[in-house]
Structure formats: structure tokens, C-alpha cells
């Protein structure tokens with residue numbers, strides 16, 4: 189697979205560190221000069237931009253959190269004058285107030301490069317037909333992928349999300365080779381295309397799927413149903429949008445665009461930087477952004493960084509797929525529960541290649557937390573014998589108890605009972621009034 | 624003969640069996656036999672219908688889980704030794720019966736039996752070779768019309 193900017197993506201790591209330090213120093217100075225709240229926090233710690241003498245000094249700097257983006261909404265974290273801001277994007281956020289990000293012309297330029305690197309890593313070039321089925325608008329998915337596809341000179345089909353029948357018709361008639369959308373929508377497209385018996389008319393080669401968590405078994409299902417190679421992409425509005433990190437054809441971790449972002453892994457409880465290879469909360473510092481540069485932004489994603497050289501030739505560090513979010517974690521009867529744990533149990537028990545569709549419902553009855561899991565039946569789980577279906581239900585209950593350490597009520601429901609949105613799937617409903 | 628039985632997942636309390644029978648009748652599919660086994664939370668409805676393929680499609684389209692199973696249907700009336708004779712022949716030949724139930728045929732034909740064997744193909748061959756039943760009795764065909 190071609191490498192879009194080998195002079196950056198395959199940079200000698202010592203040189204990369206030099207570049208990062210220069211850019212970090214300039215960013216810290218920009219924030220200090222233009223963002224009052226950052227300057228105050230630096231002053232409280234007795235720091236000035238001159239105290240950043242090495243990359244290790246990054247650990248001294250104050251964190252930025254999502255709450256900061258809410259508190260200083262809309263423009264107080266911007267480090268460029270509004271005349272230089274050419275775009276606003278926003279994240280709806282499943283909880284709490286909307287947050288916004290501002291981009292200068294140069295920021296959009298860097299973003300296009302970042303996404304172009306991702307597209308090139310999937311084999312896309314100027315001969316490719318790229319269908320962008322992410323939503324266009326305030327959400328960064330659509331315009332982010334669009335910018336990268338134009339940057340490599342591909343033919344872009346900006347279908348945006350929704351209207352599945354039209355998506356499929358255009359995909360076939362226009363000969364789409366690369367598809368960008370959320371993994372759950374890719375699953376849905378794959379199911380629909382196979383139901384319609386149109387798979388052999390597809391020209392798809394690769395897909396770029398992100399903006400929501402997905403699993404290796406979903407990757408296998410998507411690759412099979414759409415006949416393409418599925419790549420993972422990572423990003424968040426606060427830092428830029430899709431393309432913060434990107435997966436190469438080795439499909440083994442996402443390369444962080446380290447000439448634009450410095451990643452760190454910290455202990456989410458203490459804020460201490462953890463040693464190389466440790467599992468913890470991912471933190472990003474943007475080092476080229478002008479509009480809204482963020483120092484040590486806490487993503488709340490839990491993952492590991494792999495500094496081993498990748499077989500693809502890129503030297504950028506790889507982040508492994510986030511294993512959960514610090515704020516995804518549910519505390520039920522005092523026990524930490526991640527939806528991903530429940531997903532693993534369902535995958536194992538169902539005997540299917542893909543995880544059955546499910547929904548987790550948490551409530552509080554008579555001051556005790558309750559956990560209910562609705563699981564959609566698949567043909568594989570169904571039998572003409574009620575006892576064997578009951579046995580599957582019991583097995584889910586038992587395995588959930590041993591995995592989570594707490595009991596759950598399991599309800600088998602008919603397929604398509606759980607609402608599947610074309611965007612993000614609603615996996616958890618927490619009816620407890622805790623806030 | 625081997626016929627198709629469909630098993631349908633029924634959530635107790637949510638529409639349930641009446642929803643399924645309505646979908647079938649709206650699509651001009653007749654139910655020849657129905658048997659339900661349930662737990663407190665759900666049930667499995669075993670059906671023999673006049674158009675299996677269509678039934679699977681219309682139920683599936685309505686978001687209901689359906690699974691097809693091969694079963695053996697035989698006419699009982701003229702069988703020497705009756706049910707016991709059939710079970711003996713099958714068991715002597717190493718075929719295990721998981722369950723069986725009666726279903727009422729049409730017109731003159733009288734009672735039909737349905738067997739779920741661990742190996743439907745083998746069960747059919749064994750019964751055919753034994754001559755104990757008319758494995759291809761037209762009454763079975765007629766009943767599925």
C-alpha cells in the first residue's frame with residue numbers, strides 16, 4: 189500500500205522527537221499568549237512556556253478535560269482570532285452540553301493530510317471512488333473523510349448518512365471502491381446488500397470505519413458481507429476529527445499522526461504518566477493546531493500504545509483499539525461493569541460469528557441497582573426444542589455472573605426488537621436518576 | 624415422508640402467538656399443526672403449515688426468529704402394530720426419536736403422526752424398507768395443501 193507522506197509517516201524517531209519538541213514549544217506559547225484559562229493554570233503551577241525544554245516536560249503541564257470545553261464554550265479556548273477561524277465543528281456528546289471546535293485554514297489543511305494518510309493506507313488513490321456515508325454537518329465524520337479523499341485526488345461521492353437504498357444504488361452504479369461510515373452502519377449495509385442479493389455487483393476494496401467502538405468479530409462480519417478490507421480510524425472532535433490515528437493494512441493498531449499529536453497514557457485516577465506499553469487513559473496534545481490547540485486533553489479512552497516498528501514501514505506509534513472508556517464504565521451495585529464485557533459473553537455463548545444485538549438496561553428498584561440484558565435471537569440460537577433455548581439463556585446468565593461478579597436478568601427477544609439507528613447504536617440505558 | 628416443520632420464537636406478553644397466526648392467515652398460509660412449549664419468559668411454537676418457505680419469509684420480515692427442521696410424517700390408520708411398531712423399527716435400526724406428536728389430516732385420511740428423528744433421512748429410509756407404513760401416503764401430501 190502506498191504511503192501518502194513517507195517523509196513524515198516513516199520519519200526517523202529521533203528526528204520526529206525534535207520536530208515534536210519544536211512544535212510543542214510553539215503550541216504551548218500560542219496557548220499561553222492567547223488562552224486566558226491556560227495561562228492562569230500555568231501560572232498556578234509556576235510554569236511559563238520557557239519551562240518546556242524537553243518532551244519529558246510535557247508531563248508537568250496542566251490537563252484539559254471535556255468539562256473545560258463545556259465551561260469555556262464556545263470560544264474561550266480558541267487560540268486564533270475569529271477572523272482566522274474558517275470552520276466550526278461540534279460534537280453532540282451523549283451526555284451533557286454540546287462542545288465546539290474551531291479550525292483555521294491551516295488546521296483544515298493538516299486534517300486533510302491526516303485523513304489522506306488513512307485513505308492511502310487502505311490503497312486509495314486518484315483512481316478510487318470514495319463514498320462518504322458519514323453524516324455531513326457539525327459531526328466531523330463526513331467533512332473529515334471528504335477532505336482527505338479530495339486531498340488524495342479520489343472521486344468523492346458525498347452521500348452523507350441515511351437513505352440506505354440510495355446508498356446501495358449509488359455504490360453499485362458509480363462503482364464505489366472505498367466506503368467511509370460508522371461500523372454499525374457498515375454492518376447494516378452489508379446485511380441489506382446480502383438480503384437484496386447484490387453483493388456480486390459491488391466493487392468495494394476497502395472501508396474506513398470509525399466514530400464508535402467496534403470489535404474484531406464485527407470487522408470479520410463486515411469484511412465478509414461487503415467483500416472489503418475493513419480499517420479502523422480514530423478521532424475526536426476536540427482534537428480534530430477522524431484521522432488522529434489510522435490503521436494500515438497490517439490491521440494491528442492505529443498509527444498516531446505523531447507530527448500533529450503527542451499521545452500519552454496516564455493513570456486515570458492519579459494522572460501519573462505510565463511507562464511505555466502500559467494500559468491507561470489516552471491523552472493527546474495537539475502540536476500543529478492553531479484554532480483550538482489543546483494541551484494534554486484527556487480522551488477518557490482506555491488503551492495501550494505500541495512503540496514497536498510496524499511491518500508497513502511507518503514509524504508512528506500505534507494505539508490499540510480502546511478497550512473501554514473511563515465514562516462508559518457503569519458502577520452497578522458497587523461493581524465496575526464495561527459493556528464490552530457483556531458483549532464478549534454474548535459472542536461466546538451465541539456460537540455465532542457476530543455478537544447478537546443487545547441492550548443493557550440499568551435501573552434502581554427499592555434502592556438496589558438492577559441489570560437487565562435484552563438479547564436478540566439469531567437463527568443459530570433458536571431451536572425446535574425450548575429446553576436448548578432456555579439452556580442458552582441460562583448459560584448467558586451464569587457467564588455474566590462469573591465475568592461481572594454480579595447477577596443480571598437476561599431476556600431473549602425477537603430480532604430487530606432493539607432499535608438500530610443508522611448512526612450510533614444505543615447499547616446502554618441507565619434509568620437511575622443519579623445526577 | 625420428510626416434511627418441513629418451522630419453529631418460531633414467541634416472546635410471552637408481546638403479541639405472542641396471536642400475532643404469528645395473524646401474520647400467517649393474512650398471507651393465506653394455513654396452519655396444519657401447532658404445538659407450543661414455553662418457559663416463564665418465552666416459548667417455542669412448532670408449526671406445520673401449507674407453505675413453509677413463504678411462512679419463513681413473512682415471519683422473518685416481521686422480525687420474528689424462525690428455524691426450519693426436517694420431520695417425518697406418516698399416516699397411522701393402516702399401520703400394523705400402530706405407533707409401537709414404528710418406534711420399534713426405528714429403534715432397532717439405531718434411529719432416536721426426540722419427540723413426536725399427532726396431527727389431524729384432511730378428509731378420510733385420519734390421524735397422522737409427526738416424528739423428529741436425530742437423522743430424518745435415515746428414519747425415512749428405515750421406514751420405507753420396513754414396509755410397515757406407506758411412507759409416501761398421498762394423505763400426507765393432501766394434508767399439506
Ligand SMILES: [Zn+2]
Pocket residue numbers: 436437438443498499500501502
Ligand atoms: Zn503499520
